[in-house]
Amino acid sequence: MVDHSANTAVETRQQRFETILSREQFTGLKAILDCLASDREALCQWVNGTNSYEQLVEKLGYRVSLTKQIHVQDCYSRVGPAGGIRAVLPYHDIPSQSSLPTLVNLDSTLTTTPKSASFFNELLRELKRQLSVQE
Numbered sequence: 183m184v185d186h187s188a189n190t191a192v193e194t195r196q197q198r199f200e201t202i203l204s205r206e207q208f209t210g211l212k213a214i215l216d217c218l219a220s221d222r223e224a225l226c227q228w229v230n231g232t233n234s235y236e237q238l239v240e241k242l243g244y245r246v247s248l249t250k251q252i253h254v255q256d257c258y259s260r261v262g263p264a265g266g267i268r269a270v271l272p273y274h275d276i277p278s279q280s281s282l283p284t285l286v287n288l289d290s291t292l293t294t295t296p297k298s299a300s301f302f303n304e305l306l307r308e309l310k311r312q313l314s315v316q317e
Contacts, residue, residue: 199226202312210273210282211305217269217286218242229310235303239292247291248299252283263288275301 200222203212219225219242232238236246257270269286282298294302 196223196226199229199313202309208305208309210271210275211302211309213271213273214284214286214292214302215242217271218244218292229306230313232306235299235306238306244286244290244292246299247287247293248296249293250295252285252293252295254281254283257283257285273298 202208203215215225218239219228225242228238228241232241239246254270254272257265257267259265260267261270266288267285268288271284271286273282273284274280275282278301280297280301282301283294284298284302285293287293
């Protein structure tokens with residue numbers, strides 16, 4: 183007889199993770215994580231096993247590169263091998279009226295501003311808090 187209880191617990195944790203991450207408040211963080219990680223089960227484990235946004239990005243195989251300012255419109259013209267950008271992830275947080283863009287680069291770096299990194303670090307902390315309440 184096969185014991186499915188361990189598998190059910192993993193599925194439940196994974197489902198809970200996906201449900202919480204899909205909430206509107208996590209839209210920007212989810213867009214970044216979707217772009218960086220295709221293995222959702224591993225992503226769930228890495229979120230639980232990291233203490234900061236930068237640490238999570240590093241676990242996903244990227245290095246965070248901070249820059250003072252990102253001109254999103256200029257970045258779109260640099261998407262592709264010639265410009266070195268894989269994805270432009272513009273995000274505007276309406277409550278704070280802040281523009282928090284992130285660039286995913288072909289050289290395995292994530293370019294962002296200090297304000298954006300701080301915002302997503304707080305968002306990751308809130309995601310982890312909500313996940314721990316659910317368990």
